[in-house]
Amino acid sequence: MSALIMSAELPVAVLCSLLLLHEKVDAVQWSGVALMLLAIGLLPKSEG
Numbered sequence: 001m002s003a004l005i006m007s008a009e010l011p012v013a014v015l016c017s018l019l020l021l022h023e024k025v026d027a028v029q030w031s032g033v034a035l036m037l038l039a040i041g042l043l044p045k046s047e048g
Contacts, residue, residue, distance in 0.1 A: 010036060
């Protein structure tokens with residue numbers, strides 16, 4: 001569970017910088033966010 005939360009930190013930070021600080025987020029940054037979210041989705045699910 002902690003790996004999931006730690007992996008989601010950067011995509012949330014990029015999204016918050018866009019929404020709260022009105023920073024420009026380019027295509028390379030969005031592709032990095034998408035890649036990290038894909039990796040989060042591929043994390044093995046623990047049974048316990």
